[in-house]
Amino acid sequence: MTDSVKTRSPYLMLIPLTLIALVLSILRLPEEIDPYRPDLLSLLLIYFAIYDQRPVNMEMAWFCGLLLDLLGGSPLGFNALTYAILIYVIATHFRHFDRYVLWQQMVVIGLVGTVAHIVSYWVEHALGQTSYSASLWVPSLVTALCWPLLYLICLLLSRTLGVSDGEKKPNDLVRVDR
Amino acid sequence: MKRPEESSFFLSLRFVFVLILTIAIMAADLRLKVMDGFRYYLESALYPLLVFANSPSSVSKMVSSQFRSRSELIDENERLSSENYLQRADLTRLHAVELENEAMRKLLNSPLRESANRMFAEIIDVETNPYLQRVRVNRGANAGVYVGMPVLTDIGLVGQVISTSSASSMVLLICDPRSSVPVVDTRNQIRGIAEGTGSHDEILIRNIPRSSDVRQGDMMVSSGLGGVYPEGYPVAVVTSVGFSDDQPFAVIRAKPIVDIDRMRYVLMFWYQSAEDGDDSVRAKQPTDSKLLLRQQRLEQLISTMSVPEPRPGNGGEDPAPAATLDPVPAPQATGAQP
Numbered sequence: 001m002t003d004s005v006k007t008r009s010p011y012l013m014l015i016p017l018t019l020i021a022l023v024l025s026i027l028r029l030p031e032e033i034d035p036y037r038p039d040l041l042s043l044l045l046i047y048f049a050i051y052d053q054r055p056v057n058m059e060m061a062w063f064c065g066l067l068l069d070l071l072g073g074s075p076l077g078f079n080a081l082t083y084a085i086l087i088y089v090i091a092t093h094f095r096h097f098d099r100y101v102l103w104q105q106m107v108v109i110g111l112v113g114t115v116a117h118i119v120s121y122w123v124e125h126a127l128g129q130t131s132y133s134a135s136l137w138v139p140s141l142v143t144a145l146c147w148p149l150l151y152l153i154c155l156l157l158s159r160t161l162g163v164s165d166g167e168k169k170p171n172d173l174v175r176v177d178r
Numbered sequence: 179m180k181r182p183e184e185s186s187f188f189l190s191l192r193f194v195f196v197l198i199l200t201i202a203i204m205a206a207d208l209r210l211k212v213m214d215g216f217r218y219y220l221e222s223a224l225y226p227l228l229v230f231a232n233s234p235s236s237v238s239k240m241v242s243s244q245f246r247s248r249s250e251l252i253d254e255n256e257r258l259s260s261e262n263y264l265q266r267a268d269l270t271r272l273h274a275v276e277l278e279n280e281a282m283r284k285l286l287n288s289p290l291r292e293s294a295n296r297m298f299a300e301i302i303d304v305e306t307n308p309y310l311q312r313v314r315v316n317r318g319a320n321a322g323v324y325v326g327m328p329v330l331t332d333i334g335l336v337g338q339v340i341s342t343s344s345a346s347s348m349v350l351l352i353c354d355p356r357s358s359v360p361v362v363d364t365r366n367q368i369r370g371i372a373e374g375t376g377s378h379d380e381i382l383i384r385n386i387p388r389s390s391d392v393r394q395g396d397m398m399v400s401s402g403l404g405g406v407y408p409e410g411y412p413v414a415v416v417t418s419v420g421f422s423d424d425q426p427f428a429v430i431r432a433k434p435i436v437d438i439d440r441m442r443y444v445l446m447f448w449y450q451s452a453e454d455g456d457d458s459v460r461a462k463q464p465t466d467s468k469l470l471l472r473q474q475r476l477e478q479l480i481s482t483m484s485v486p487e488p489r490p491g492n493g494g495e496d497p498a499p500a501a502t503l504d505p506v507p508a509p510q511a512t513g514a515q516p
Contacts, residue, residue: 026231026303034304058189062196066203070220071227072305076207077200084200088193092186123201 010052013161017044026071038146042086047154049087050098061087078124085116102148110144221343232302297446311354317446318345326406328447334412334435335400336444351438353378361413362401366391372413378439381414383430388421392430
């Protein structure tokens, strides 16, 4: 908290990036690659939940999911629940997520993403949606593979804009690479 | 670690709160339908974002239409005008048949059919959730779209409108798991209900007994029962009929006629009561200014050409294009009137 006084608020970066991620997730894609669309919004929310120095902002993630539901037309709350579960599980069960190696982070994101999708699918099913697709885990896998890219972009942006987060991270990375 | 260690209990408490809130909102949205008005305003407010997200595809379409060669345009124009000529000829006959049908229904004391109207719409967004088969089109309550309005293409039935906002509306496709369409077999008039499976190329026909005569290749058209979908539009072709000894009904799979995953434009369809007087079928109108502009350019291009293009006249009596076309049966006057 003492550092964030000196630097700018992370919302300076979070809000425009969220809007871009929202647009990217409702963009029309060709039918063949549409199932492999990475969920950039969830990665962005994970990044800010982990590297922001304030308390974890789960409600923010929930609200972003709600916006996505409204834009995409799915039942209100489906994506909101997915994102809330994602942030909650990572924040409580992986307390030292920011000290993990990059590939460990990717594995965690992929697994937790799949679990979050399954749980929100259960809730939706209980409320009356009846459909099943066997390729439930494919988007989570693609999303996990995109994590290094988004991590680097966010790190660069936060350095450039002077937003306060990820102080220790580059040192960790260098040490791991050696 | 700079992050203040937050107690896990407090976070769990917040999570439970969010969970309860989500389930309440989901139940309110899906079961009680109390969020409809709320959704209407929010979706209207978010419409610019939807248009922005659709802009890459519309820009690429515009660019590709700008760079088409002159000979391609001329070819397309010739093809379209000959197609138009044929369809006009068909339309005159259809009009005669409609009049005849009306007269016969009067003789039988059946209620008169209402005449149908259509509106052109473009798909601007598809559902990202893989379990649902829904699309959003660029016509909303301002254009007269209402919930329950049937949606077609030139090939067959596509679905119905389930929610509207001021400038866009959501269409439930016939392959969505929550959709059911009353259908009838054209070969032997067996009635059934076509339900979606969530896959865009398969629907199931339910509640048809094992003993009934439905075969592979049968065409299922909408039966008009239930009052939502109009009668007689093609829905699906039966691909397989399966029996199992322990079940009373046949398992009938069918493939939708329309390529639902590829369509780009749809027609919104509604009835107009016959008392309005205007019972002629209207031509499809261009929907947005871009299309109008393109049409204007095309007209200018045609007018600048030195050789006058043979264009079909109003009555379809112009003999010039008929030489290049298949022989068209001369449109019969209403000779079959009783």
